[in-house]
Amino acid sequence: MNRLARFPAFDGPVHPFPERIAIVTDAWSPQVNGVVRTLTTTCHHLASRGHAVMVVSPDQFRSLPCPTYPEIRLALPAPGTVGRRIDDYAPDAVHIATEGPLGIAARRYCLAQRIPFTTAYHTQVPAYVARRTRLPESVFWRFIRWFHGPAERVMVATDSIRRELRDQGITQSTWDREKSEFELVKR
Secondary structure (H helix, E strand, C coil), X not given: CCCCEEECCCCCCCXXXXXXXXXXXXXXXCCCCHHHHHHHHHHHHHHHCCCEEEEECHHHCCXXXXXXXEEEEEECCCCCHHHHHHHHHCCCEEEECCCCHHHHHHHHXXXXXXXXXXXXXXXXXXXXXXXXXCCCHHHHHHHHHHHHCCCCEEEECCHHHXXXXXXXXXXXXXXXXXXXXXXXXXX
């Protein structure tokens, strides 16, 4: 339960920017989906370029099934746990990959400590949750703007998602996971 997923650096040349990267995600193995696949690939890519990566994920905490989607487990971290893990690892960069309980805890910690961070918008959260709850998408867009607003950069999957985020008021610099290096903001 206290285990941290680590992708140690290899014996090759080290990149001149962040060497220790913390990724916080509410989507991880044993889930099988595009978010987990993207993050796993990203972790291996970063490690192959000489970065050390620590992943804080739901399998490290007690959890409960997500209402209406029990295959997704919602982590229940004790207050301060996510922040302590980030602090103990002392990363050069923090990437918050999802908007769930772990992502919210990491966001809270980074803002309180004035640590810059990046986020990712992997999926059409407002439309998806609106369909499941029958509430208007606008309710969930407010949350998405709140969550991603303080991020230095937001990783997006496509140009159309980038445009959608900009149309919704998320205007800070974004980068496409398919077209560019995984750019992070140093701590």
